[in-house]
Amino acid sequence: MRLMLVFLFLFAVNYVHAGTFYNDPAGREFNAAYDRFSEDSLKDLSGDDKHLRQCLLGVLYVNGDQEFNVRKDCRKAVSLLQKAWQANVVDAGFTLATMYYDGVCLDKDLDKARGLATDTAEDGYILSQRMLGRAYLGRSWKGLYPKNMEKAVFWLSKAADAGDAQSAGALSAIYRTGIGVAVDEKNLFIGLRSQHFQNTSQTR
CATH class of the missing domain: 1.25.40 (Serine Threonine Protein Phosphatase 5, Tetratricopeptide repeat)
Structure with a gap:
């Protein structure tokens, strides 16, 4: 089983909100989403769904993942998740909120965590x-x-x-x-x- 942060997630495929890919609070669909990708396809950040892959790959870089040959890399994790959030991927915004709150790969910052949590909650996450x-x-x-x-x-x-x-x-x-x-x-x-x-x- 791939390592995932306990606080991270998430979601069932849901395009009701244009920026939300998964919105299942049990997290089953988020984990299952990785089964759609090979290592090469997940790391290929081109195409119409590149922002989804930025989010999924960013999460893997937080802890590292053997299956996808990803070593822990906070710089890459933050960069990918921020790009996804800037592209209006609400899932990534929530993830960044938890990272700011816990000080994981980012300096602990309650103001930023609060802002992201509020924005994504208002988006229906x-x-x-x-x-x-x-x-x-x-x-x-x-x-x-x-x-x-x-x-x-x-x-x-x-x-x-x-x-x-x-x-x-x-x-x-x-x-x-x-x-x-x-x-x-x-x-x-x-x-x-x-x-x-x-x-x-x-x-x-």
Whole structure:
């Protein structure tokens, strides 16, 4: 199994947003995308889908990958991902946000992480929406945003509505406990139903 950063991803092929290639929060489709390419074809950064390959190859350079004969190279990783992001590949923007947050191949920079996370969340990227929701909830991504339950619910709802079971589960817990919000049995049921549907779909 190829090495991938735990926080990195991602996605099912989705051209609803022109700049988003994968938007599956479980990450299965992103990993499966590599099966479409040989080493030579992935490294050939020409053609109509070159920005997709820039993103995929950039991710490999973060850790290195034996299957594609890629050694860890932060300079190449950052360069490829930035080029993909400049070409409006939202997937690459999210990846760069996590890299800035954790200081991986880039100096840790919460302002840049925050900007990228917000931009990609507004573009409809599910993992960015979950990221913002959990950051505002104060459960993870510490220091990215101050705790704000209204904004946490807003972004978790966006992600849950787009099919993220984790965000649906977090919403259910929020409405069940009533911490920071009023206890809401209707929203609790909706969240639990969404989470159950997603978990069932993922096991098929």
